[in-house]
Amino acid sequence: MKGKRCALILVAMFVAVACTDDKAANHRAPPSSFSNPIISGFAPDPSIVRVADDFYLINSTFEYFPGIPIYHSRDLVNWELIGYALNDPTAIDFGRIKSSDGIHASTIRYHDGVFYVITTNNVDGNMANFIVTATDPRGPWSAPHVLEGAPGIDPSLFFDDDGRAWYVGNHIPPDPDFPGQAEIWLQEVDIVAMTLIGERHFLWRGCCGGVWAEGPHIYKKDGYYYLLISEGGTAYEHALAVAISKDITGPYQNNPRNPVLSHRQLSYDFPITGVGHADLVELQDGRWYAVALGWRLVDGIHGILGRETFLLPVVWETEPYAWKEDKLTFPVFSPATGRVELRYPLPFGGVTQEARRTFSDEFDGDSLDLQWNFRRAPETRFYDLDANPGSLRIDLQPGVIGERQQYSFVGIRQRHFEYEAVTRMECAPVGEEEAGLIVIQNDRSAFAMTLTGGSETYALQLTQFLQGEAKQLAAVPYGHDSVHLKVSGDYLSYRFQYSADGTSWTTLGDVDGTPLSPAAIAGYNYTGVYIGLYATSNGAQSANFADFDFFNYEPTARSRDDWFERQRANEKP
Secondary structure (H helix, E strand, O other): OOOHHHHHHHHHOOOOOOOOOOOOOOOOOOOOEEEOOOEOOOOOOOEEEEEOOEEEEEOOOEOEEOEEEEEEEOOOOOOEEEEEEEOOOOOOOOOOOOOOOEEOOOEEEEEOOEEEEEEEEEEOOEEEEEEEEEOOOOOOOOOOEEOOOOOOOOOEEEEOOOOOEEEEEEEOOOOOOOOOEOEEEEEEEEOOOOEEEEEEEEEEOOOOOOEOOEEEEEEEEOOEEEEEEEEOOOOOOOEEEEEEEOOOOOOOEEOOOOOOEEOOOOOOOOOEEEEEEEEEEEOOOOOEEEEEEEEEOEOOOEOOOOOEEEEEEEEEEEOOOOOOOOOOEEEEEOOOOOOOOOEEEOOOOOOOOOOOOOEEEOOOOOOOOOOOEEEOOOOOOOEEOOOOOOOEEEEOEOOOOOOOOOOEEEEEEOOOOEEEEEEEEEEOOOOOOEEEEEEEEEOOEEEEEEEEOOOOOEEEEEEEEEOOEEEEEEEEEEOOOEEEEEEEEEOOEEEEEEEOOOOOOEEEEEEEOHHHOHHHOOOOOOOOOEEEEEEEOOOOOOOOEEEEEEEEEEEOOOOOOHHHHHHHHOOOO
């Protein structure tokens, strides 16, 4: 995962993307294979669990709310969002956190009919590690059970055969050999009382000296315990390492073939980078797979979609050395190539990977669609589906885009490099009030196309928010209180358009989306771009509102692998 230490790497990261070795291969995936990523657009730090024929997967969400999305699949390649583990805005300290604080890497496990999600809430470097539980992954989920005396980030749970439960996490050791060194530790958990008990054990600092050792998971296979961790940060040097022990408390022995998965040895041209933070799952037939995060970069540097979830096969191999009396067995990730590939054979027969999903909301339900998120947990409810049935009403709160602020925003992840998003809005703004369509990376970088008030007529304006400053890029008079708004994304190019009738469109502005890239924004940037709806009274108290009739999001690329073809075209000789 991340932590404070990886952010500076992100600011300067990434330099040129291209293709795999097989330049002659057609970029279209054949019917018997699937294409990575399996969950696109801001889906980092995946954790997975299988219950009979069902798979459940979760991701980190940082400052976005609801927190920790839960996806369901029965084939490992097609995933449906079914809920969130964190739904109560009052349950955690989440209202005024800064960008990329909040919910760090989470782990999902299942034991004796109960699902457990354990995670970290980071507020200004103060870590609260807690557990939520449910008997149905769709919810309801319990209130958070905070584990006192649990330092560090990225906690995981392991349920052993003898009924004991264990917490495994990381911390900064009291005697680090260098800045940024971390250590994996283990302690038993009373899973009923939700407290740490017994002696604390310090397990491993990794294969690479403990450079940001994090994301630990423990597995048991054939009498051995396996400790899987991430090292090196979430940029080019990200890597996975494995250690083995006969006892859960150690000592753990380094796998001599570590790191078991990394793209750190590949050229910066390779189209998937920053691979790491994985979790393993065993299928009913004994096969194994891993989910891992990775970056897809635009022009080799700009990870506007954030880190995403990739799927790859895993096999287990026993050491062949005749001279070793005790031959150890270790997992081998992506055994054919040792790297995360664009495509693999489908895990299950009779399955087809779904086409790229559109998203459409007519706002005619009793609650918001699960795809919608807020920035931070709302301190007051600012949206209403009942006031004007068939529309989403958003109040014009005083808050504006800025660090630690509460403001009226609801959005969905940008999951594709090429897309169109359209909405129709009715609003009668007064003075500096405004409402409209927004594209946002975090509080430090966003573009907003809004209808605003004026002395004689309304105006449509395009504004860039960057590092706390607002700059008007374009403005035109507009004589109506209803307007269709559209944004089209094409990698790093964004076009903002408006229309009175939804048919004839006028371009308000074309912008370079580079400032939306984590590599271009100072600070910690662990999320991805969102497209959404925004309304503000710009500091004044107001009873005004904006009504949105619908929202449509549609990917526009020819196929899900067009990003790969584009990167091939930019490949170095």
